[in-house]
Structures are given as structure tokens and as C-alpha cells.
Amino acid sequence: MSRFILQGGKKLSGEFVVAGMKNAATPMLAATMLLSRPVTLRGVPDILDVRRMCELLKGFGLKIERTDDTVLVDPTHLSGAKPSNEIVKRLRSSVLMIGPVLARTGKISFPTPGGCFIGSRPIDTHLDAFRQLGIAVEQDGNDSYALEVKKSDASLVILSEFSVTATENAVMYAALLDKTTIIRMAAAEPHVQDLCNFLVAAGAIIKGIGTHQLTIHGVKDLHVDEWRIVPDQIEIGTIAIAAAVTKSKVDIHPIVPEHLDAILTKFLQIGVSYEIIKDHLIISGGNSYKHFNLQALPYPGFPTDLQAPMAVLATQANGLSLIHDPMYNARFSYIQELTRMGAQAVVCDPHRVLLTGPTKLYGERIKSFDLRAGATLIVAGLIAEGQTIIEDAEMVDRGYERFDERLRLIGADITREDE
Structure with a gap:
């Protein structure tokens, strides 16, 4: 202490x-799981939440090297491992793993995340968004959820609130879908915009960045050489x-x-x-x-x-x-x-x-x-x-x-x- x-x-x-922005760095690190090639992230703050996110990524098979504010992430050996309960319970933004892992592997089992206690912050908005996209969501024990991709033509998500992380999760999942997805009631915070711009640089087509309606035209492959966090x-x-x-x-x-x-x-x-x-x-x-x-x-x-x-x-x-x-x-x-x-x-x-x-x-x-x-x-x-x-x-x-x-x-x- x-x-x-x-x-x-x-x-x-x-x-x-x-x-670099804390609230942009953690979703950006999660988004590297969507990529087919290594990426260099610059302006990554050396803070506890970022270190924990990097440890989670390593648990999924990603290789990470850090020099000063630059982080090299190699996602080419992504596995479908279950995330560390200990880290997830201490890191609210760990919930951002769900979208990328679903997009890459088709399923994930995930405990309820922790973080700062600043009031009720359930992940219901995330789960509801995934259900709207045709994903099966089941409670896996008292404090864990199992999500699995099912074949679906669903293409519209209406969030129940302007949730930043639920928006980011849905955008990341949709970026690799072979169809167009619309997200209404989307959050528009600078870090959401930064994530969307990163995905666009990687090959996704996203319209409405900075507004409360996003249209994502997914692609089969995402890759970008480097990105600087705002x-x-x-x-x-x-x-x-x-x-x-x-x-x-x-x-x-x-x-x-x-x-x-x-x-x-x-x-x-x-x-x-x-x-x-x-x-x-x-x-x-x-x-x-x-x-x-x-x-x-x-x-x-x-x-x-x-x-x-x-x-x-x-x-x-x-x-x-x-x-x-x-x-x-x-x-x-x-x-x-x-x-x-x-x-x-x-x-x-x-x-x-x-x-x-x-x-x-x-x-x-x-x-x-x-x-x-x-x-x-x-x-x-x-x-x-x-x-x-x-x-x-x-x-x-x-x-x-x-x-x-x-x-x-x-x-x-x-x-x-x-x-």
C-alpha cells in the first residue's frame, strides 16, 4: 500500500x-484481438488498468512488448481461453474482451467485471446488445456468463442507454461481421471515436462516428501497422x-x-x-x-x-x-x-x-x-x-x-x- x-x-x-487517454487505451488494446497482424500502439499510458488489460491479452495468447509509451501487440496466436477471474474482478474495462473474442472464436465465458465502486454498473446493456445481434447468452454460475454466436440475420442494435463500453463492445463485434450493423443510442465520447477511427484505419467501414448512430460495414480481415492514442x-x-x-x-x-x-x-x-x-x-x-x-x-x-x-x-x-x-x-x-x-x-x-x-x-x-x-x-x-x-x-x-x-x-x- x-x-x-x-x-x-x-x-x-x-x-x-x-x-494517452486511459479510456481509449483499454478498448484499443482489446480491439487488437480483432487484427490478423501485429500492431504498434503509441501514446499508451503506463497505468495499472493498462497493465492489467495487457495481462488479460497475454492470457488469450497475444504477445505484448512495451517500450516507454509504445506497445507492440501480436494477436496472431489468439486462443479461446477463459479470462483470469482475479484480473476481471479488478478491471471494469475487462468487459471489452467479450466483443473481440466472440468475433474471433465464436464463444466466451466471462465473469462479471469489477473496477471502481461508483454505483450500480451492471453489464446488462452489453448482454442485451449481444442478444439483439443473435448471440445466445446464458448465466454460467452465480457470477459468470456464457455467450455463443448463433447464425442470425440481426443487424440492428438499440442500446438502452448511452453506454460507452457497450457501444465499444458492439462496434468491435460488428467490425468482423460479413454484413452491415446499425447501432442506435451509441455513445459518442472521444475514446469511442478513437476506437472507431482505429477500426476504420484497419479496414472497417464505419459511418456516423461522433454521433449517436453508428453504421458498421464489417469486413473479413482487419489490420493496421500502428496507431497513436488520443x-x-x-x-x-x-x-x-x-x-x-x-x-x-x-x-x-x-x-x-x-x-x-x-x-x-x-x-x-x-x-x-x-x-x-x-x-x-x-x-x-x-x-x-x-x-x-x-x-x-x-x-x-x-x-x-x-x-x-x-x-x-x-x-x-x-x-x-x-x-x-x-x-x-x-x-x-x-x-x-x-x-x-x-x-x-x-x-x-x-x-x-x-x-x-x-x-x-x-x-x-x-x-x-x-x-x-x-x-x-x-x-x-x-x-x-x-x-x-x-x-x-x-x-x-x-x-x-x-x-x-x-x-x-x-x-x-x-x-x-x-x-
């Missing part, structure tokens, strides 16, 4: 180099908020500006100054911010993974702010830790929290309950008076590459202590 130790009150400055939208937003609350000027790059529309629109409303120069986002933190209302929504709305860091910004804004996350029902675990640090916050219900600012925060010994909560508490620790100790640093390792080291490069006083 590890912990982060921060001394607050330090200004940040300089350039923060953004890693910069992490959530990491960009987290560092931008850190710069804002510490009243600092930080140059964040590389970025994809159109991925940040909802975030930057909210910054304008609040009074956070920024400038975009090519693929650089330059944040200039100020002394006064307006209170705000924020609702997390599917893309192109405000990303749910950034509502928690925005709560820290709300503690420094003038007046009463409301944060509403209708997407998950247990995403405010970090609020009790912020209140211990001095935040004035009231959780109205599982989806809404009110915060009053500006409020001075004080260093405390606190706990990271999930990935995004951990990053949020680091942001809070940057502005807290005194020392902040954040237990369970490994939670942050799941999604942020060497976060403490990279924060030190822009002036943060943060160290890591291993037990």
Missing part, C-alpha cells in the same frame, strides 16, 4: 505533458482545474480542442482564463471565481469523470454551487473527505451535492475511495494549508501515469511513501 503526502500552498508553473481528456481537465485553484499558469499539451468544449464553456462561465494555441491549453488561474451549476452528461456534455475535481473548484468559487451527476449513484464518496478538510458541502441525494465557497481547506489524513476521487483529493491537497496525506495511492495509479512525478515537474510538493 502507498500514500501521497502533499504540502499545500505551492504555485504551479511550466508545461504539463499529457499522457490525449487524455480527463487528465487535461484535472490539471486545468489544479492550475485554476492554485492560481497558477500552466501550459497543458497535447490537447484535442474539440474534446474540451463542455469543459472550457464551463470555465468561461466561472471565470477561469485560458488560451488555446494549436494543441496547447494555457490556463491562467485567477483570484476570484463565480459559483456555478454543473450537470454531468454523456458526450458532448460535461464528463462525469471531471465532476469530482470541479467540486474542489466550487470550494474556491464565490457563493453556492450545485453539482449534479445523474449517471452514477455513488460518486460523491470524496465529499466526506473534502468536508474533513474544511469544505462546506451538503450531499442532497446520491446524485446532487451543494458546495459553498470560498472556503479555506486544511491538510488532513484522508482516503482515496476510487480513481477520480483520488485525483480530486490531490487537487484539494495542492491548496490545503499544511500537510495532506492521501491513503491508497494505488487508486490513482489505475488511471494517471506517474501522477506525483509529473506534478512535481510543474512545482507541486507531493511525494509518495510505500509501506
Whole structure:
């Protein structure tokens, strides 16, 4: 077990180099199972979730070599092995193995995946999508499912929600079908777009990328030599908020500006100054911010993974702010830790929290309950008076590459202590 130790009150400055997107890397790795030849992925973040996904791939017979942010994947010896229960139970994105393995081998037995506890996240949407595509789904024990491809003319999937991973699963399966498949109510997040663009580069024909209806013309063979994963939208937003609350000027790059529309629109409303120069986002933190209302929504709305860091910004804004996350029902675990640090916050219900600012925060010994909560508490620790100790640093390792080291490069006083 590890912990982060921060001394607050330090200004940040300089350039923060953004890693590849966590939520794009894991589906991209899963998608390599569809390919007939080796592929080189660049911009792959060295994070715990990616390492676990690579171990799962190895269990299916894939060969993987890593050098810095480059991963070479050889899928030519894919087998129909059952995935490791231990890894699946610790990795939510392991569910993305289902579509590619079904497409390549015709069947899979899969336990219910784990990951961060941020509320109810069943895989029903995935299973329903596969059923609509003619796949037989049976419960294989109390906590496992057996899926098998059956001959079917089904070509339409209507998802019951804008599920990112269910969209990705259905797209990957459809990419190798010898027919046209339409997916309605598809998610449109940047990482879904990146996956679709990767599959197009590999030979699939996909129309409607970035919209809520995808049309996939499957092909018999997919192959691509290399691909670079897009910069992490959530990491960009987290560092931008850190710069804002510490009243600092930080140059964040590389970025994809159109991925940040909802975030930057909210910054304008609040009074956070920024400038975009090519693929650089330059944040200039100020002394006064307006209170705000924020609702997390599917893309192109405000990303749910950034509502928690925005709560820290709300503690420094003038007046009463409301944060509403209708997407998950247990995403405010970090609020009790912020209140211990001095935040004035009231959780109205599982989806809404009110915060009053500006409020001075004080260093405390606190706990990271999930990935995004951990990053949020680091942001809070940057502005807290005194020392902040954040237990369970490994939670942050799941999604942020060497976060403490990279924060030190822009002036943060943060160290890591291993037990």
C-alpha cells in the first residue's frame, strides 16, 4: 500500500505533458484481438488498468512488448481461453474482451467485471446488445456468463442507454461481421471515436462516428501497422482545474480542442482564463471565481469523470454551487473527505451535492475511495494549508501515469511513501 503526502500552498508553473487517454487505451488494446497482424500502439499510458488489460491479452495468447509509451501487440496466436477471474474482478474495462473474442472464436465465458465502486454498473446493456445481434447468452454460475454466436440475420442494435463500453463492445463485434450493423443510442465520447477511427484505419467501414448512430460495414480481415492514442481528456481537465485553484499558469499539451468544449464553456462561465494555441491549453488561474451549476452528461456534455475535481473548484468559487451527476449513484464518496478538510458541502441525494465557497481547506489524513476521487483529493491537497496525506495511492495509479512525478515537474510538493 502507498500514500501521497502533499504540502499545500505551492504555485504551479511550466508545461504539463499529457499522457494517452486511459479510456481509449483499454478498448484499443482489446480491439487488437480483432487484427490478423501485429500492431504498434503509441501514446499508451503506463497505468495499472493498462497493465492489467495487457495481462488479460497475454492470457488469450497475444504477445505484448512495451517500450516507454509504445506497445507492440501480436494477436496472431489468439486462443479461446477463459479470462483470469482475479484480473476481471479488478478491471471494469475487462468487459471489452467479450466483443473481440466472440468475433474471433465464436464463444466466451466471462465473469462479471469489477473496477471502481461508483454505483450500480451492471453489464446488462452489453448482454442485451449481444442478444439483439443473435448471440445466445446464458448465466454460467452465480457470477459468470456464457455467450455463443448463433447464425442470425440481426443487424440492428438499440442500446438502452448511452453506454460507452457497450457501444465499444458492439462496434468491435460488428467490425468482423460479413454484413452491415446499425447501432442506435451509441455513445459518442472521444475514446469511442478513437476506437472507431482505429477500426476504420484497419479496414472497417464505419459511418456516423461522433454521433449517436453508428453504421458498421464489417469486413473479413482487419489490420493496421500502428496507431497513436488520443490525449487524455480527463487528465487535461484535472490539471486545468489544479492550475485554476492554485492560481497558477500552466501550459497543458497535447490537447484535442474539440474534446474540451463542455469543459472550457464551463470555465468561461466561472471565470477561469485560458488560451488555446494549436494543441496547447494555457490556463491562467485567477483570484476570484463565480459559483456555478454543473450537470454531468454523456458526450458532448460535461464528463462525469471531471465532476469530482470541479467540486474542489466550487470550494474556491464565490457563493453556492450545485453539482449534479445523474449517471452514477455513488460518486460523491470524496465529499466526506473534502468536508474533513474544511469544505462546506451538503450531499442532497446520491446524485446532487451543494458546495459553498470560498472556503479555506486544511491538510488532513484522508482516503482515496476510487480513481477520480483520488485525483480530486490531490487537487484539494495542492491548496490545503499544511500537510495532506492521501491513503491508497494505488487508486490513482489505475488511471494517471506517474501522477506525483509529473506534478512535481510543474512545482507541486507531493511525494509518495510505500509501506
